[in-house]
Amino acid sequence: MEILGGPYFGVAGAGESHGPAVTTIVFGCPAGLMIRRDQVQAFLDRRRPGGNKYGTPRNEKDKVVFLSGLYQTDHEALLGDATRGESKITVEVEGASFESQGYEAGYTTGEPIAAMVLSTSKKSGDYTQFIGPKGQVRPGHTDLVKYHKSRGFVDVRGGGRSSYRVTISDVVGGSIARMFLQQTFGTVLLSSIDQVGPLRANVSLADRCQALLAQQDSVTIDADTIAAMQRDIDAAVIPSIDSGFASEAAELIKETRKSGDSLGAGVEVVALNVPPLLGDPLYQSLKVRIMGALGGLNAVQSCEVGAGAAVIERVGSENNDPIRSGGYVSNTHGGLIGGMTTGMPLVFRVGFKPTSTINKPQQSVTKDLSEIDFQLEKGRHDPCVGVRAGVTLESRIAIELMNAALSQKAQSVGEGLPRLFR
Ligand SMILES: Cc1cc2nc3c(=O)[nH]c(=O)nc-3n(C[C@H](O)[C@H](O)[C@H](O)COP(=O)(O)O)c2cc1C
Numbered sequence: 001m002e003i004l005g006g007p008y009f010g011v012a013g014a015g016e017s018h019g020p021a022v023t024t025i026v027f028g029c030p031a032g033l034m035i036r037r038d039q040v041q042a043f044l045d046r047r048r049p050g051g052n053k054y055g056t057p058r059n060e061k062d063k064v065v066f067l068s069g070l071y072q073t074d075h076e077a078l079l080g081d082a083t084r085g086e087s088k089i090t091v092e093v094e095g096a097s098f099e100s101q102g103y104e105a106g107y108t109t110g111e112p113i114a115a116m117v118l119s120t121s122k123k124s125g126d127y128t129q130f131i132g133p134k135g136q137v138r139p140g141h142t143d144l145v146k147y148h149k150s151r152g153f154v155d156v157r158g159g160g161r162s163s164y165r166v167t168i169s170d171v172v173g174g175s176i177a178r179m180f181l182q183q184t185f186g187t188v189l190l191s192s193i194d195q196v197g198p199l200r201a202n203v204s205l206a207d208r209c210q211a212l213l214a215q216q217d218s219v220t221i222d223a224d225t226i227a228a229m230q231r232d233i234d235a236a237v238i239p240s241i242d243s244g245f246a247s248e249a250a251e252l253i254k255e256t257r258k259s260g261d262s263l264g265a266g267v268e269v270v271a272l273n274v275p276p277l278l279g280d281p282l283y284q285s286l287k288v289r290i291m292g293a294l295g296g297l298n299a300v301q302s303c304e305v306g307a308g309a310a311v312i313e314r315v316g317s318e319n320n321d322p323i324r325s326g327g328y329v330s331n332t333h334g335g336l337i338g339g340m341t342t343g344m345p346l347v348f349r350v351g352f353k354p355t356s357t358i359n360k361p362q363q364s365v366t367k368d369l370s371e372i373d374f375q376l377e378k379g380r381h382d383p384c385v386g387v388r389a390g391v392t393l394e395s396r397i398a399i400e401l402m403n404a405a406l407s408q409k410a411q412s413v414g415e416g417l418p419r420l421f422r
C-alpha cells in the first residue's frame with residue numbers, strides 16, 4: 001500500500017496522468033483546523049502543468065473540489081439543499097445529470113478529507129507508439145518496468161500512475177499539513193531552484209535564511225519577511241531567490257528544449273520556524289523519513305541534508321555548529337541531529353535528472369525486447385523538471401513534519417487525559 005506520511009497523518013492518492021481525475025484522501029487531520037479551498041488552490045497553481053512557460057505545454061486548470069471532512073459554519077449552506085457556492089459538482093450518468101456542491105471553506109472534523117481534481121487537457125493519442133508488446137520504450141521513463149511488472153496491464157498514456165501528475169495528491173495533503181503547521185507553530189516552507197544544468201545560482205535560499213537568523217539573534221523568522229522571500233521567488237521567471245540566475249537558466253532551458261534535449265536541476269527546500277524535538281531517533285528517524293519522501297519523488301537522483309556532500313571535505317572543527325544558550329549559531333546540520341529537529345531551519349537540497357522524454361534519437365527496445373532506434377513521435381513534456389518541483393518537495397516535508405508533530409503528541413503521557421463528563 002502506498003501512503004505518504006502516516007501513521008498519524010497520511011495521504012492516499014489515486015489516478016493516472018490521462019485518467020478522468022486525480023483523487024486524494026487525507027487521513028488524521030485533527031478536528032478544528034480552518035481550511036479554505038482557495039488557499040489549497042494557490043499551492044496547486046504552483047504545481048499545475050501550463051503554469052510556467054518553461055514547463056510542459058500541457059495546460060490544465062487543476063481546480064480542486066473538496067468532497068468530505070469539512071464542517072461548514074455557514075449552517076444555511078450545511079443544512080440547505082440548494083447547490084450554490086463556487087465549487088459546483090455536475091455529473092452525467094446514463095443520460096441524467098446530478099448536481100452537488102463542494103466545500104469552499106470549513107473546519108476539519110477529524111474525519112477523512114477527500115478532494116478531486118479533473119484532468120481536462122489530455123492528448124492521449126500522443127502515446128500510440130507505446131501500446132502493447134510491440135510498443136516502444138522511452139529510455140529513462142517507466143515504460144519497460146511498468147509493462148512487465150503489470151504483465152502488460154498498464155496505462156501507457158502519459159506515464160500513467162508514474163507521472164508527476166499524481167503529485168496533485170501530495171500538494172493537496174501538503175497544503176493541509178502546511179495550514180496545521182503554520183497555525184500551530186508558525187512553520188513555513190520555501191523552495192528555490194539553485195542549479196540548472198551547469199548554471200549555478202549565486203544566492204542560496206538556505207544562506208539567506210541563515211543570515212536573517214544571525215541578524216535578529218533568534219531562531220524564528222517573522223511572517224512578513226518570509227512572505228517577502230516567497231514574493232521574490234515567485235517574481236523570478238523560474239522559481240528562484242536569485243532572479244539573475246533564473247533568467248539565465250530560463251534562456252538555457254529554452255535553447256535546450258529547441259534542440260530536442262532536456263536539463264537536470266538542483267532545488268533547495270527549507271522549513272522555517274520548526275519546533276524542536278520532533279521525530280524518532282533511529283529506523284524511523286525524521287531524517288530517514290524526509291530523505292525518503294524527497295528521494296522518492298519522480299526524477300530525483302540525490303538528496304542532501306544541511307551542508308550535504310560538502311561536509312566530506314571538512315574537518316570536524318569547521319563542520320560542528322557552535323551552540324550558545326539561545327541555540328545553534330550556524331546550521332551545517334540542516335535542522336536535524338540524531339533524527340530529531342533542533343529548532344533550526346530544515347535544509348534539504350534535491351538533485352533532479354534531465355527529463356527522460358526527449359526529441360533526440362536513442363537506442364532502445366520494444367516492450368518485448370526487440371532492439372530499435374527510438375524517436376519520440378509526439379508529446380508535451382517538461383524540458384527541466386526542477387521548474388515545477390518545488391511545491392511538491394515542500395508538501396512532502398510538511399506531511400512528514402505534521403506526522404512527526406502528531407506522533408510527538410501521541411507519545412506525551414500525562415498531559416490532558418481524555419475526559420467526557422465533569
Ligand atoms: C516536476 C516534474 C515534472 C516532470 N515532467 C516530466 C515530463 O514532462 N516528461 C517526462 O518524461 N518525465 C517527467 N518527469 C519525470 C518522470 O515522472 C519520472 O522520470 C518517471 O516517473 C520515472 O521515475 P524516476 O525518474 O524517478 O525513476 C517529471 C518529474 C517532475 C518532478
Ligand SMILES: C=C(O[C@@H]1CC(C(=O)O)=C[C@@H](OP(=O)(O)O)[C@H]1O)C(=O)O
Pocket residue numbers: 017018047048049056058060157158159162163164165166298379380381382
Ligand atoms: C500532466 C502533468 O505533467 C506531466 C508529467 C509527465 C511525467 O512523465 O511525469 C509527463 C507529461 O505528461 P503528459 O504527456 O501526460 O502530459 C507532463 O505533462 C502534471 O504535472 O500534471
